[in-house]
Amino acid sequence: MKKSFYVTTPIYYPSNKLHIGHSYTTVAADAIARYKRLRGYDVMFLTGTDEHGQKIERRALEEDKSPQEFVDSIVDWIKDLWATMDISYDKFIRTTDPEHKEIVAKIFKKLYDQDDIYKSEYEGLYCTPCESFFTEHQLVNGKCPDCGREVERVKEESYFFRLSKYQDRLIKHIEDNPEFLMPQTRQNEMLNNFLKVGLEDLCVSRTSFTWGVPVSFDEKHVVYVWLDALSNYITALGYMTDHDKDFKKYWPANVQLVGKEIVRFHAIIWPAILMALGEELPKQIFGHGWLIINGGKMSKSIGNVVDPSILVERYGSDAIRYFLLREVAFGQDGNFSNNALISRINSDLANDLGNLTSRTVAMIEKYFNGQITNKGHASPFDAHVKQTIKNNVELMEDSMEKLFFNNALEHIWNIIRRLNKYIDETTPWILAKDPENKEKLMGVLHTLVEGIRIVGIMIEPFMPTTPKKIFEQLGITSAKLTQWDSIHEFGLIKKISVQKGDNLFPRIDLEKELEALEAIQNPAKESEKEEEPSITIEDFSKVKLKIGEVISSEKVKKADKLLVSKIKIGSEIRTIVSGIAKFYSPEEFVGKKVVVVTNLAPVKLRGIISEGMILCAENDQGELVTIAPEKDIMSGSTIK
């Protein structure tokens, strides 16, 4: 029986279209899945969508659709995207699948029956778009600190999961199994920031919306995201059903890929749920890094979100997949830029691999009418070429086991470079001038074809369509010559007839293409900007603004963003705490005239009562500058 291998991506939230970061995770999972299949494993590759929650409910309302219609349309788009990116998932789970919902309800009931879930009360300020609760202190201007929108005071009866109960077992598991959470730096973060500080029980139900899985024994509650979304990894396998053979075969998962922003949920909450269910934990959670754009993270508000479908359409799926996995070390953050993408395509794909194939096929056509056999004579350079291939095949396989995709690709390219060099060493065009050298010439071309064949197999996990094109040009049809194990043997091709086809990867004019991309990507950004609702003059006049003068200022202890200042506003002196310590030193801050919001409700920050707010301008990078009157004017002057 084949060994099984189970790999998952997170399930994505279809409130919007996906971006290149989602593609990154999914392409990585796909490369693992394809590689394992080639190595003879029985692979289950799961991806999907997390479709419940209040945000979806509201987004659907905005578009005048039912929640189901709304998610259906986005899910169609996502499936199309995965199709164009050659994502070979075995199963696509949707949390709206009837079976998933049934199982989630069963899980909830089971945990409740065994007292891992209990009923209590939850009160907090809730931001719907962000689906987050905040404390009073976290709010900005009484609004959501993340998106700036209104929050609602929500008090609801809720069910809680006894997360705290599993704290010690979680700590032990992470400490005893260094491979469980990778890369290692994530282990420290989880242990130090959460586990050792102490876990709080987790709210796992809601009454504030209905778009979710109902709690079977208490119909006014729906299951909140944790149990619903995380359990997809086992409900997809038929867990707790009478047809659970996939669960028996594939669980525990071998690798669960997640972005580093959700490591916490997958390394703490998810294992705790599994412990409560009495199931094994996944063998590995891998928290990969982010694609960074111009030094910052991708975000809708900055408007630098990269749409993968545009890139795939222009350069092909294989090129994008190659870039994503080659450019960035998997555990770390890496830069994404159009420039880097096109440079990679040109130098690695067009110049190295594409051109190697092209020149080899062209020579066989030119010197042998397209047909060669293995009857040629070896050149003095063959031994070294074979050794290079052997070494790099081993290194590549080793890298794949560790999920070092960029190293794996580098080793493949070492072979490609060696083959290009081999052509210069053996100078076939000179051999071709003397009929005496015909066997030597054929030997050289045969070695090249063999090398390219091996490369073609090795790139398959990363670039699923290019190998077919290569084998077609080389005239390799036998399955034996294209299966993984055949890369360990050099010289398998007996006789082939080649046929030149289109260039595998056409060279791209870097400068023209950058301009063209800019033109496509930027207008798109403009149109996506959300229109801000207008306010009335009455709304505005509610805010009382006055000129103040900073008369003293010092850093707040144990907080690196905060300055506490005494501000003179007319005859009054107020204490105000501001998050500007990174941009103004206390010394330079003293004496400045600033604009103060005087009728904000006082709030306690780091133990200090702050009586107002100093207005600042903020740029894309989050840098703050205070607003000052254009001419000198008395403190206490009102602003209107």
Place this chain on the structure above:
RNA sequence: GGCGGAAUAGCUCAGUUGGCUAGAGCACAUGGUUCAUACCCAUGGUGUCGGGGGUUCGACUCCCUCUUCCGCUACCA
């Protein structure tokens, strides 16, 4: 503030447990070549391996300290 990373060639980064003249790719320059997608091959770096101390026969690699950047977290009125 707590915890954890990182700082190496113009750019992006490798450098496993300390050991011969510190590497790769890209970019740039020169030469070669013409089979090939103006491509390929060769050659070219006085890099203070962030600064300063220390351990050692020997440190990019270990220890201390400082600086800067980043992540998680607290916090941003």
